[in-house]
Amino acid sequence: MSRTSFRFGDLRVVALGLVFILAWAGIGYRLFQVQGADAAVLAQRGFDQRIRHETIEAKRGTIFDRDGVELALTIYGKALIADPSLVDDPTEAAALLAPVLGADYVELAQRLDSEERFTYVARGLENDVVERAAEVIEEADLIGFSFEEAPLRIYPSGGLAAPVIGLTRFDDGAGIEGIESVMDTELAGRPGKRVVERDQAGRAIPQAEFLLEASTPGSDVVLTLDREIQYVAERSLQAAIESTGALGGTAVVMDPETGEILAMVSLPGFDGMDRATLDPSAIRNRAVSDVYEPGSTLKVVAVAAALEEGVVRPSTPFETPHEIEVVGETYTDHGSHPSIMTVTEIVAQSSNVGTIKIQKQLGDETHYRYLDDFGLGRPASIDFRGEATGRLDHVSEWCGPACSASAAIGYGIGTTTLQMAAVYATLANDGEWVEPHMLEEIVAPNGERITTEPRRRQVISAETAETMRSMLRGVVTEGTGFRADIDEFPVGGKTGTSDKFDVETGEYSETETIAWFIGIAPIDDPAIVAAVVLDTPTGRLSDDTELKFGGASAAPVFAEIVEAALHQLGVSPAHDDDA
Amino acid sequence: MTSGAIPRSAARHAGRRTKARPVVRPLLIFILAVTIAFFAVIYSRISLDRTAFDLQLLDREIAAQEERHWDLRAEHARLQAPDRITQRAAELGLVYPDDRQAIEVRGVESVVGGPEDRWMGLRALFVEQP
Numbered sequence: 001m002s003r004t005s006f007r008f009g010d011l012r013v014v015a016l017g018l019v020f021i022l023a024w025a026g027i028g029y030r031l032f033q034v035q036g037a038d039a040a041v042l043a044q045r046g047f048d049q050r051i052r053h054e055t056i057e058a059k060r061g062t063i064f065d066r067d068g069v070e071l072a073l074t075i076y077g078k079a080l081i082a083d084p085s086l087v088d089d090p091t092e093a094a095a096l097l098a099p100v101l102g103a104d105y106v107e108l109a110q111r112l113d114s115e116e117r118f119t120y121v122a123r124g125l126e127n128d129v130v131e132r133a134a135e136v137i138e139e140a141d142l143i144g145f146s147f148e149e150a151p152l153r154i155y156p157s158g159g160l161a162a163p164v165i166g167l168t169r170f171d172d173g174a175g176i177e178g179i180e181s182v183m184d185t186e187l188a189g190r191p192g193k194r195v196v197e198r199d200q201a202g203r204a205i206p207q208a209e210f211l212l213e214a215s216t217p218g219s220d221v222v223l224t225l226d227r228e229i230q231y232v233a234e235r236s237l238q239a240a241i242e243s244t245g246a247l248g249g250t251a252v253v254m255d256p257e258t259g260e261i262l263a264m265v266s267l268p269g270f271d272g273m274d275r276a277t278l279d280p281s282a283i284r285n286r287a288v289s290d291v292y293e294p295g296s297t298l299k300v301v302a303v304a305a306a307l308e309e310g311v312v313r314p315s316t317p318f319e320t321p322h323e324i325e326v327v328g329e330t331y332t333d334h335g336s337h338p339s340i341m342t343v344t345e346i347v348a349q350s351s352n353v354g355t356i357k358i359q360k361q362l363g364d365e366t367h368y369r370y371l372d373d374f375g376l377g378r379p380a381s382i383d384f385r386g387e388a389t390g391r392l393d394h395v396s397e398w399c400g401p402a403c404s405a406s407a408a409i410g411y412g413i414g415t416t417t418l419q420m421a422a423v424y425a426t427l428a429n430d431g432e433w434v435e436p437h438m439l440e441e442i443v444a445p446n447g448e449r450i451t452t453e454p455r456r457r458q459v460i461s462a463e464t465a466e467t468m469r470s471m472l473r474g475v476v477t478e479g480t481g482f483r484a485d486i487d488e489f490p491v492g493g494k495t496g497t498s499d500k501f502d503v504e505t506g507e508y509s510e511t512e513t514i515a516w517f518i519g520i521a522p523i524d525d526p527a528i529v530a531a532v533v534l535d536t537p538t539g540r541l542s543d544d545t546e547l548k549f550g551g552a553s554a555a556p557v558f559a560e561i562v563e564a565a566l567h568q569l570g571v572s573p574a575h576d577d578d579a
Numbered sequence: 580m581t582s583g584a585i586p587r588s589a590a591r592h593a594g595r596r597t598k599a600r601p602v603v604r605p606l607l608i609f610i611l612a613v614t615i616a617f618f619a620v621i622y623s624r625i626s627l628d629r630t631a632f633d634l635q636l637l638d639r640e641i642a643a644q645e646e647r648h649w650d651l652r653a654e655h656a657r658l659q660a661p662d663r664i665t666q667r668a669a670e671l672g673l674v675y676p677d678d679r680q681a682i683e684v685r686g687v688e689s690v691v692g693g694p695e696d697r698w699m700g701l702r703a704l705f706v707e708q709p
Contacts, residue, residue, distance in 0.1 A: 070656040076646040127650070156656030231661035 058189030077152025086144030295498030348479030493519020
């Protein structure tokens with residue numbers, strides 16, 4: 001009895017012992033496997049789960065105006081991200097979130113209704129929107145949504161100078177238009193790298209963050225723009241567009257001595273903060289991208305060249321019939337004028353006939369040389385991406401007398417508003433052409449300031465330039481540009497009206513025009529040059545003058561801009577008897 | 580039995596205790612040292628972690644303050660926007676004067692600079708006046 005029970009107990013002990021031995025052997029084997037054989041692989045796997053290589057985004061530089069006011073800056077915004085596979089009811093989530101985020105409900109619902117593990121619901125959210133969205137998510141107990149940091153580029157002045165400043169891309173923040181694009185390398189900075197150890201919930205473990213490479217913030221860019229002048233120019237031009245029904249317009253205000261652009265307007269424009277209503281055609285900066293025939297505003301080149309070459313003097317008389325025929329082409333003057341006029345009167349009355357005669361005496365070669373010296377036919381500045389070169393055919397390609405006559409009165413030659421502003425700035429700056437520019441300086445993160453000197457060249461003598469200025473004064477006091485006159489400052493300038501060329505029909509329109517006015521103020525001591533262009537203005541003034549003419553539609557805009565700009569710059573009112 | 584006499588057995592036990600002391604004391608000291616070191620390491624580790632958390636909090640605070648700094652800069656720029664000011668002025672009933680009058684201050688040289696230069700000129704004039 002005792003022997004049997006002993007055997008049975010012995011067996012149980014042995015079995016138990018075997019189980020323990022096997023269990024321990026298994027544990028030992030596993031231990032050997034984990035700690036020995038597969039140790040390196042498993043350690044690496046664990047390391048990979050905890051350790052993440054992250055990019056430290058560089059803070060994009062700020063764009064300032066000349067007074068240090070921020071025109072574009074980057075703040076720390078938020079992005080709402082989602083794991084669509086966790087979202088129970090995409091339509092309900094979209095219905096709740098779309099109104100808060102200002103997103104399209106259908107598009108958002110479609111994005112959330114997928115098996116993907118990641119999608120952006122909205123980017124560039126400001127704090128108040130984040131708070132409201134967070135409340136909605138919490139109240140409705142929406143699963144699969146979270147917020148993450150995302151830089152947000154903002155334009156505090158809204159649409160002010162938007163086509164000039166440009167835009168950044170929404171996803172990676174790279175500059176895609178305007179100064180944002182031209183200066184993208186400087187503004188962007190250099191991203192850094194870091195290694196972060198995170199726990200299961202994705203939280204960074206303290207003291208487990210290693211910086212591999214610090215990010216370098218982008219440089220700040222200071223523009224020559226004056227926000228107040230820019231605002232007045234935009235407001236005045238917008239009002240003119242609305243009252244004349246023009247398709248668009250441009251304006252450039254610059255300092256002739258330094259070449260600094262104080263204002264550059266391109267309308268219709270856009271608001272960089274409102275991308276939902278962004279019209280792609282409004283993004284381009286028309287002041288540098290759109291090319292127009294400058295019409296009578298270009299007559300100053302032929303006249304200045306003739307004066308400089310000694311071909312004519314201001315008092316030289318010319319027979320000026322109402323029309324002239326050149327190789328089968330008839331050129332006529334607008335309005336009535338004396339049948340004999342001096343060069344000064346030809347400019348004041350903007351006589352096509354008189355200018356064509358002056359150009360004939362000057363000769364094509366010389367005329368072309370001056371057109372080239374005044375900077376036509378090539379980009380005026382390096383500060384604008386996509387700036388049009390305009391059109392100036394080499395003199396050897398001119399078609400003969402008809403082309404010469406057209407060139408004298410601003411046809412057959414294409415220019416941008418900026419190029420023409422630079423021509424008049426040359427007259428204002430005693431005959432020296434200065435490269436128009438908008439970039440004042442680049443301020444590196446270490447405080448280093450980088451400036452670039454604009455190109456300069458003497459085109460005509462100071463005496464000729466002064467003579468031209470007095471002629472331009474006559475245009476305002478006695479000629480076609482009287483609507484550009486202002487009380488406090490003596491101004492001078494030139495009107496221009498060019499018929500629009502229809503590419504499809506190959507003919508000039510009889511009703512649609514480009515209306516110009518370019519002027520200098522104060523004319524006796526130039527501080528600014530302003531060019532105003534209206535694309536297809538229509539209607540009539542109360543005295544029945546057609547608004548399609550530059551003197552009727554563009555000249556008043558010039559007056560409004562110049563008066564405000566001179567006040568803003570602190571220029572003393574005139575003591576000139578003419579004023 | 581006198582009061583100063585030590586019983587033999589007690590003396591024998593006392594002698595034994597005297598012999599055991601050199602073996603136990605270092606052991607106790609060692610154990611104590613190890614225990615202290617153990618707790619010191621734990622304490623330092625906890626202290627280090629606490630400091631790390633404090634540092635992390637400070638980092639977050641710096642980031643939050645930086646965020647606030649940029650938000651305020653943006654707000655400052657927004658408030659300065661000419662469009663907003665014009666709109667606000669119109670709401671307040673402010674209008675441009677019909678006729679602007681330039682008041683010439685004699686004694687101030689012709690100034691072509693900005694408001695800063697004009698102010699310098701005026702200040703120079705004030706200094707000269709009695």
